[in-house]
Amino acid sequence: MYLLEFLSPKRSIVTATFITVFLTYATINQAFGQTVPSATLNFESQSVHHSSAPQTFTVRGSNLSEAVTVSTNxxxxxxxDSVNYTPSLTFTVEELVSNQTVYVKFKPTVIGTYADSVVNISTGADNKIVALSGTAVESTNMLEGNKLDANNIITPNGDGRNDTWVIKNIDQYPNNTVKVFDHSRSVIYSKQGYTNDWNGTYNDAPLPQGTYYYVVDFGPGSGLVFRGFITVVRD
Incomplete structure (x- = not known):
């Protein structure tokens, strides 16, 4: 007989700065048509591109003649060992003479809600499911030192001061896309991988003095967007 036994998990708690999404889920045991998992591990409010603290369950078995593989997605x-992580683990018959702890972590790359399960693959073992659920929220890693800080005024007159639009720390997000819009929401400037070089022009011609709207997208899967206004001042 092969069992997955639930242990008291250490719940991962991460403060969500902008978005909190609550997850509902249903896990189906395809082998027996059951809808009730043997245990559930919930991960809450995990920032994208960051790993949660691990949670655990126990693998145990008896009278097994072959190794057991547990897997997830x-x-x-x-x-x-809570150090080296992979989508699947294989336990030998010898290992399962004693209970084995399995560590589970959650590292999302896109904001949203997730539902999955840990299942076993083994000959002669009962199929047991550990349901997994998680909530991915906007990254909270924009702390001092890598937080964007955009200059809101440029004076492109060639005097060497504020001639271009500078976004501090933009180099730390090389997959960024920057767009600037006029009052009618038409795109007047767009660049992928912005390098602080826009000087208030459109099609190489100087834009009229005025205030424009910008959006900085940090890159695919980041879930981060930085918005604001930039004013072009001409003497």
């Missing part, structure tokens, strides 16, 4: 992963 990203953004969940498994580990025997």
């Amino acid at each position: 990203p953004p969940f992963s498994l580990s025997k």
